[in-house]
Amino acid sequence: MTRSFHFGFLLYPNLTQLDMTGPAQVFSRAPGAFMHYVWKTLEPVPSDAGITIVPTDTFETCPQLDLLCVPGGVGQIALMDDAEVLGFLKTQGKNANYVTSVCTGSLILGAAGLLNGYRSACHWMWRDALTMFGAEPVNARVVRDRNRFSGGGVTAGIDFALTVVAELWGEEHAKLIQLQLEYDPQPPFDAGSPERAGPELVARARAPMEAAMAERRRVLEQAALNTPQG
Amino acid sequence: MTRSFHFGFLLYPNLTQLDMTGPAQVFSRAPGAFMHYVWKTLEPVPSDAGITIVPTDTFETCPQLDLLCVPGGVGQIALMDDAEVLGFLKTQGKNANYVTSVCTGSLILGAAGLLNGYRSACHWMWRDALTMFGAEPVNARVVRDRNRFSGGGVTAGIDFALTVVAELWGEEHAKLIQLQLEYDPQPPFDAGSPERAGPELVARARAPMEAAMAERRRVLEQAALNTPQG
Numbered sequence: 046m047t048r049s050f051h052f053g054f055l056l057y058p059n060l061t062q063l064d065m066t067g068p069a070q071v072f073s074r075a076p077g078a079f080m081h082y083v084w085k086t087l088e089p090v091p092s093d094a095g096i097t098i099v100p101t102d103t104f105e106t107c108p109q110l111d112l113l114c115v116p117g118g119v120g121q122i123a124l125m126d127d128a129e130v131l132g133f134l135k136t137q138g139k140n141a142n143y144v145t146s147v148c149t150g151s152l153i154l155g156a157a158g159l160l161n162g163y164r165s166a167c168h169w170m171w172r173d174a175l176t177m178f179g180a181e182p183v184n185a186r187v188v189r190d191r192n193r194f195s196g197g198g199v200t201a202g203i204d205f206a207l208t209v210v211a212e213l214w215g216e217e218h219a220k221l222i223q224l225q226l227e228y229d230p231q232p233p234f235d236a237g238s239p240e241r242a243g244p245e246l247v248a249r250a251r252a253p254m255e256a257a258m259a260e261r262r263r264v265l266e267q268a269a270l271n272t273p274q275g
Numbered sequence: 276m277t278r279s280f281h282f283g284f285l286l287y288p289n290l291t292q293l294d295m296t297g298p299a300q301v302f303s304r305a306p307g308a309f310m311h312y313v314w315k316t317l318e319p320v321p322s323d324a325g326i327t328i329v330p331t332d333t334f335e336t337c338p339q340l341d342l343l344c345v346p347g348g349v350g351q352i353a354l355m356d357d358a359e360v361l362g363f364l365k366t367q368g369k370n371a372n373y374v375t376s377v378c379t380g381s382l383i384l385g386a387a388g389l390l391n392g393y394r395s396a397c398h399w400m401w402r403d404a405l406t407m408f409g410a411e412p413v414n415a416r417v418v419r420d421r422n423r424f425s426g427g428g429v430t431a432g433i434d435f436a437l438t439v440v441a442e443l444w445g446e447e448h449a450k451l452i453q454l455q456l457e458y459d460p461q462p463p464f465d466a467g468s469p470e471r472a473g474p475e476l477v478a479r480a481r482a483p484m485e486a487a488m489a490e491r492r493r494v495l496e497q498a499a500l501n502t503p504q505g
Contacts, residue, residue, distance in 0.1 A: 101325060221466075232459070
């Protein structure tokens, strides 16, 4: 018999939906998987890309998760001092077997005090901010430190999720899911990381963020001050 | 000034959500992109992986799309003789600049008579069924034939969408989006295609489908009989 395994994502306004929908597609095909998409209420939650998703659970109704996953996106900023959200993550994170993130979701885990002393991935543009929360930023697509797994930016969530499935159910299961999803990527360009994209494209990617960058940095610093150590 | 460009996805019950959410993440970052997720009503639509998505438009309210995209998934079967759905696709497909699909979405385009005489991709497990609709199956991750673009199974939608963006807005835009999404894939295993996965894993992937396979084949054959030629 396959025991049930509860995967839960924090589903919040203005998340980058692919941070969540990529790993969700992988995890949902694991043996015994139950999927939870959790927010404050059951009202539909707007993500980026114009996709609005309906939560399955609220913080109150969500059972203890086996694996907690926090995706990233610009909505991350608004959560950094949200006591209700951080409280939910702390409570779940204490008892979950795995505490995980994709993209800037690691900064939210950081604000909840769940990455202090851990190595973690993050989107390349925000990776260095992990140090504010006592975490060690790692430039890798998938990072594991004890029971913390993290994926880098957005599409790294697919690699992250297959790695988690291999860890929990074995390589054969991960390979089976990879085949079902035809994950044999052939990116049309070689521009998926700042190192490969080169300085000009990196500057273009940063440009529209500059105005918001200072404010985001300020929010991060404030959150770091509020984050429990230990 | 950037002119607006309307991307529209057919959002239907039991689609494979990553078929849609992968390309949607890419397309939504194209200059002037407006995103439409279209179904019969505005009621939330259950996809696989436990993710329920709220449509933005109905068939009646949806404007003429510049690019029509049909994702795949087991829900595809129920649409093969759905006159309302096929009618919507025919009308949109006649005037859209681009008619596209991901995964088994190409079979739905086929049933709407939109692939007769065209080369197309599809999920590896169902690719050969394209011939029933006068289409030529191609074993490739991204296929273009005139104004038809198609992606293979599930995650191929990301490669497909970047290819479309490069075609429409130029390589620099596609590379910029690729960098933003950190699409520098590093699959933990080499099992993403039937050729790489080998016969044992392919058999394991097919096994749970065998029971449904005959019924799905019957539905396809019936749909092919109903499909207008020309």
